[in-house]
Amino acid sequence: MNSRRVLWSAIGAIALAAVIGGAWIFSLPTAPSVAAPPAIAQDERDATVLALKPPKRQRPLIAIIGINDATETTDYLMPYGILKRADVADVVTLSTRPGPMTLFPALKIEPQATIATFDARHPDGADYVIVPAMSRDDDPEALQWIRNQSAKRAIIIGVCVGAKVVGDAGLLHGKRATTHWYSVKELRGKHPTMRYVEDRRLVVDDGVATTTGITASMPMSLALIEAIAGRDKARAVGRDIGLADWDARHESDEFRFTRPFALTAIGNTAAFWAHERFGIELKEGVDEVSLALVADAWSRTYRSQAVTFARAAGAQQSRNGIRILPDEVATSWPAERLLPSVGDRKPAEALDNALQEITARYGTRTTDFVAMQLEYPRHRATQ
Missing domain, CATH: 3.40.50.880 (Class I glutamine amidotransferase (GATase) domain)
Structure with a gap:
């Protein structure tokens, strides 16, 4: 474990x-190396947005999953709040089991549904599943549910160290990916066929997206809004949350x-x-x-x-x-x-x-x- x-x-x-x-x-x-993040070519940006287009519904269904014990606070709540602000998709917070969810390192919430309830309501699955960092990467219920959602053509998005959960679900084989700087070595060692991409806060490859550390869920959410509703909508939401200038640029060093x-x-x-x-x-x-x-x-x-x-x-x-x-x-x-x-x-x-x-x-x-x-x-x- x-x-x-x-x-x-x-x-x-x-x-x-x-x-x-x-x-x-x-x-x-x-001290770390500090330099201006490298620019991203327009064709790469366009390809990222295209890869995040809703796979099934015109108004997508987005599920954010966590385990009841110590799911990362901001990984879980930030995508929810930003996507709900945008009002371009139906967004629901899930837990693996009934009862409150203890977030880490702070806050305690009541999830909106369990994964079992979600499955009963949406047997065809979500369009997107957002996977935060969790206190354990190998929770069997979470892993099986994520696999099932991927099989139903949901785009799986691992936020921060949530990439490790996505990896343990078997979804990073042969794919380009990233994660929190502290966990890169561990992720690469555990999933040797994964191809780590540096200098990007968001990486998308064949139905699986991953991000760098905790605050990367902010530009990730805006990229998702752009894929669903266009650049102008994403810019408007970016201004509303105080992030007028955003993209996937990152200085890994x-x-x-x-x-x-x-x-x-x-x-x-x-x-x-x-x-x-x-x-x-x-x-x-x-x-x-x-x-x-x-x-x-x-x-x-x-x-x-x-x-x-x-x-x-x-x-x-x-x-x-x-x-x-x-x-x-x-x-x-x-x-x-x-x-x-x-x-x-x-x-x-x-x-x-x-x-x-x-x-x-x-x-x-x-x-x-x-x-x-x-x-x-x-x-x-x-x-």
Whole structure:
């Protein structure tokens, strides 16, 4: 079994091991290479959009699958919120089993249906299946359902380390693909016929799409909107979420395990007495994408954890219909540990603001550490 806490705990384990073998740290590069991402030729861009065209319905059906225990927060909620905003497809969040879904590293939700319920309602399957990172890559129910959906001609989209789940479902043989920078070596070792593509945030090959790290689900969602409803619609949604300039360009060398990254993981983990819990008040109508990005970012500092609170028990419904369960019932939160309300901030702006606030509290190295985990391009993170 490949049990893991979706990158976060894996990095922590390596960081703690480095305390014992400290000399290893000094063999790491001091900084990643940072260069302008290479341009993408128009014919390649057109081919990517064409490969993502709806395979079955004029108004596509998009299913986002997760397991109930620790599916990655932003991988799961960001595609849902962006695609629902666009209103160009029917989008549903699924879990393998009944009951709430614990997202990682933050938030708890009520999925809209189980895979069994979905199959009963849609025996011909979805047009697209979005596969986030999960706490285990080999969940038998998830893998079999993904295989079945692929056999029904759904386009399978592995977001971030969700590519490992797609690979374990047997769908990466001989295909071009990518994944989160931290998992590239593992994915290539486990699936040697897969052909890794660098410098692309989104790769599509014969009914299977994969992306780089967590924040890549934002341009991926816009590419999907373009394939369904055209470039103008995708541009409009991009402006609405605060990402007016987007495509699949990526500088892979910008994201790698460096000495500052390792030292920040070690230092922030070791300072356990200074760890903090920050509250986000959960309100009806909150933008689920902005909430996911802010909670995710603050929960990756290794110094803090974001939790939601509400004045009453019971789920609060997000802007686009996700029922979010508060972590705590409270009428207030200590002011010094209360995160600003997400409000109506655009998702990209909400993330940039969160990174700026993390810098103010913990310094630039921790912000870089978080951005590296999110695989968020530095030219965005530092704007």
